[in-house]
Amino acid sequence: MRFVYSFDFKEPPKLTEVGGKGMSLILMTQQGLPVPPGFVLSVDFFKPWFDYIKCTPEWQKVINSSSRELKIHTDALKKLCIHLKLYPDRRKAFEVALNVFEGNSKNLLFAVRSSSPEEDLEGASFAGGYETTLGVKRETIEDALRHSFASSLDERVFLYKKEHGFPLENPRIAVVVQLQIPSETAGVAFSLNPINNCYDEVVINGNFGQGETVVSGLASPDTFILDKVSEKIIEKRLGRKETSIWLAPNGGTYEKPSPSRKGICLKDKDLLSLLKMISNVENYYQKPVDIEWAFAEGKLYLLQARPITAYIPLPEEMQTAPGQQKLLYLDATLAKQGIHDPLSFMGTDYLSIFQSKIEGAMTGKNISGVMDGIQGFFQGRMYLNISNNIKLYGKKKLIDTYSLLDMTSAEIIANIDEDEYIPKVLPPKLRGVLRGTILNSFGMGFNVLKALKAPAKYEKVFLERAEQYIEELKNERKKDLTIKEFAERTTEKFVSFFVIALPILAAIAAAKSGIVKIFKDSSPEIKSKVTFLEKALPNNVTTQMGLSMYRLSLFEEVNQSSSFEVFKKGLEAKSFSKAFINAWESFMEKYGFRCPKELDIATPRYYEQVEIFYNQLKTMAQNTNAKHNPQVIFDEARQQRENDFIELLKEAEKKGKAKKFKKYYEMLITFSGYREAPKYYWIMTVAELRKKVMEAAEMLTASGRIDHRDQIFDLTIDDLNMGMTNPSVDLRALASQNTIFLKKLANIKEFPRVIDSRGKILPPPKKEAREGKLVGEPISPGTVRGKVKVLRSPDEKPILPGDILVARATDPGWTPLFINAGGIILEVGGMLQHGALVAREYGKPCVSGIEDAISILKDGQMVEIDGLNGTIKLL
Structure with a gap:
């Protein structure tokens, strides 16, 4: 049982011992990055405090509390932490770790930060849940430890754990004690652009003084965007920098107006140093990261590093290398099929079989493929390769097609930079496709002529063939x-x-x-x-x-x-x-x-x-x-x-x-x-x-070969076929391997319509805002007033007669909800999308292409839909 791990500890401890933040600082120190020295008080260090807390009546009240009463009980629990004392063996280990810094200065200051084993993990950030104390003197450091420990019992942490499925009964905490850097400028940096998801752009936020103003949102920071490939500065945006935090010589911090609100806080050479540092951290982790940084006396320090949890991952098989010709993808699962959530692994595999057969019949070739073909079902989504489609068929054809399916997608396509996204030559797989299509379309063309000449007769042929x-x-x-x-x-x-x-x-x-x-x-x-x-x-x-x-x-x-x-x-x-x-x-x-x-x-x-x-x-x-x-x-x-x-x-x-x-x-x-x-x-x-x-x-x-029935859908058709004929095939291992990427998509609430092969999300062009009115695309004519009912899934809540159904998109499974709905508002969809067809068939007014409709509109809000002109009036 080890109580203290210094940052320069030779063998990396387990994450469960030092938490995400502590682990990161140890690893970054081992990589030779400029991390201020410090140590981590391990999870075991705090075990006696948790043992005591869990024996109190206050603990039982927290565990059994409803969300409404949780704050009252967690506040009572945190008050108990004020009187906690270190056990002798823990105190001794702590004193030894502190004594390492004795020779540096008599007026040492420390930063004391929590480091939970559940914090700063990929998929769970606990952002804002735990507490940090800056400018801590040695004589008050135990108070800072108690403060960080108590933050693990905060209402915010319990609510976050409930929402993300973490167990509540076994709280754990480690604490980082780090030499405080008297920074002149500090802030955060992201190895991808968190606004547009671009993997090739670094975004830096900075302010004068300590970085706490940036992390906690106390000030509007300066913003810098840099291109990782060319190392060029794309944008500098001056923030208001309303306030800044500085270290007090006698401990603690004080706040004052930033010294130069109209001056930029970082020089170009500083930005390039930050670019190099965050690129090194990202290369080590092999995933997008964000860091906290500080400059003191001209030297750059790394204060923290962690995986970015909220971004849209793109399968490696769909990514082009940095600096290469980029490809553009449209998420047809959403724009064409109206499906938000990822499909199962078997679902995408089976649809790939279907797609290749259809395309073979149409063109005489296999033109499936997300990168080298026209489109493909891959990792739970169906992607259309916009770049290859435009090169093959022309931009107008694609715009005309998607104008009927999802006008917003069509508008994005209409505004793309062709020099950036359209290849000079077609991939080998697509050469000769147009000729093949013509050769394979003679029989179909004959049937089209039949349908045009004698509709009733062809209808009979179709119905007989359907039977x-x-x-x-x-x-x-x-x-x-x-x-x-x-x-x-x-x-x-x-x-x-x-x-x-x-x-x-x-x-x-x-x-x-x-x-x-x-x-x-x-x-x-x-x-x-x-x-x-x-x-x-x-x-x-x-x-x-x-x-x-x-x-x-x-x-x-x-x-x-x-x-x-x-x-x-x-x-x-x-x-x-x-x-x-x-x-x-x-x-x-x-x-x-x-x-x-x-x-x-x-x-x-x-x-x-x-x-x-x-x-x-x-x-x-x-x-x-x-x-x-x-x-x-x-x-x-x-x-x-x-x-x-x-x-x-x-x-x-x-x-x-x-x-x-x-x-x-x-x-x-x-x-x-x-x-x-x-x-x-x-x-x-x-x-x-x-x-x-x-x-x-x-x-x-x-027979015990899979854990539960639905696990079978984590296999491909070939996996299942092989497993049924060969009992030695480990189906669990195949299922686990197949779904590694799909699990990364679990927390994505909204997939973008259009994304490029470097992760950049292309937004739709901004529409003119009108006071009290939302403007979209007319889908089904008619005017109706009613109360909004926002749904993210068809079984989320009932649609009562006259309700205005608001959804991101719909597939045929939503049809029952159209029965009672007075009108329909969709974020995604065009004249031929499912929701549009059903709305017109039922005679229900419908408007689509209202960006962020499910966020803007609220349950119970009265609106008037004009389906002929594509407007929503907020009443």
């Missing part, structure tokens, strides 16, 4: 296939079906484009009616699912069940009415394989999470107001569309284009509802494979 695909899927399920064989065969069959479905999407685009051209010179009133032609269209499988759910919610069996347990018993015993049982079974057969985040094979389906589905029905059942009845709203929207068609037909007759307009309208009505069909059948395929995977998971869990 055939369902039958093929059932037949494959009956065969004795391995999971890999089933995945590959069903994917190939889906691709052949998709080739039949794709011309429908082309026909829709042609119809919309044709109608827009007919009325391009018409009045704004006529043009607005064109927008309404996409409301309440038939044959949309997602809309039909929502309306089916609403009809289910009206049954007495749902309304009269007092709890899910009561409902479940009735369902299992089939004691409910035959009409309800038939409706329930019919719904589950047709839609039960759907769910939020349904693209991921790891996500349980509705038929697996019946309680969540039941709760959604109960919420819908509260929708008793006729004006919020979704069927009534749908029928009214359909009637409005038909009325607008008559008005537009008159206008088209005046232009001599009535026949052409009727033809386009027929195509729109016939085909538009089927836009969601390909995804519906693909999700059906995902669900069938999930059943086979879950059967394997039951077996592997029972």
